[in-house]
Amino acid sequence: MELLKDRIAREGVNLGQGILKVDSFINHQVDPALMLAVGGALAARLAHLGANKIVTAEISGIAPALMTGLALGIPVVYARKTKPVTMHPNAMRATAPSHTKGTVTELMISPEFLGPRDHVLIVDDFLARGKTIRALVELIRQAGATLVGIGAVIEKRFEGGREELANLNVPIESLVVVTSMENGHIIMED
Numbered sequence: 001m002e003l004l005k006d007r008i009a010r011e012g013v014n015l016g017q018g019i020l021k022v023d024s025f026i027n028h029q030v031d032p033a034l035m036l037a038v039g040g041a042l043a044a045r046l047a048h049l050g051a052n053k054i055v056t057a058e059i060s061g062i063a064p065a066l067m068t069g070l071a072l073g074i075p076v077v078y079a080r081k082t083k084p085v086t087m088h089p090n091a092m093r094a095t096a097p098s099h100t101k102g103t104v105t106e107l108m109i110s111p112e113f114l115g116p117r118d119h120v121l122i123v124d125d126f127l128a129r130g131k132t133i134r135a136l137v138e139l140i141r142q143a144g145a146t147l148v149g150i151g152a153v154i155e156k157r158f159e160g161g162r163e164e165l166a167n168l169n170v171p172i173e174s175l176v177v178v179t180s181m182e183n184g185h186i187i188m189e190d
Helices: 002-011 023-027 032-049 062-072 131-143 161-168
Strands: 053-057 076-079 092-098 103-109 119-127 146-156 172-180
Touching: 002 023, 002 032, 002 146, 002 172, 023 032, 032 062, 032 119, 032 146, 032 172, 053 062, 053 131, 062 076, 062 119, 062 146, 076 103, 076 131, 092 131, 103 131, 119 131, 119 161, 131 146, 131 161, 146 161
Parallel strands: 053 076, 053 119, 119 146, 146 172
Antiparallel strands: 092 103
């Protein structure tokens, strides 16, 4: 997706240690037109999988997941990081280490919104080490739902997440693949 590659090249910042800062258009400030295009592109690649729900993690995954859900006409369920008083007492829970925060994050989904009848796509902002996506897979498993595919806005191929998730045997689609972040550069696949 050339539009996204151009934005990463212009505004992405390599902070070192594999951290790519895209806060100006995806993670902190969101460019709605870009996210609409991202959602359309992910939907085009994943529509054939027959999903009836999308699952993501709050907060950075919500914008691309929402736009993909809009393009596919299906609801988006996001895993919460803090439990509100309104959440079902038997919420499903899984944990994932956060590379950018240096902590372990708990993710929760209420059983009201994900169950055995659901065929689920995971959509997230990054596929890096695969740990957050693996936690989302665990929540889908706990719900008795079926994972049908994974979509990522940006994949950092050098961090091994695709290999971490290969045993899931579902399609994995990434709009932009970063192959290296050495010497301050951001190198993307053509």
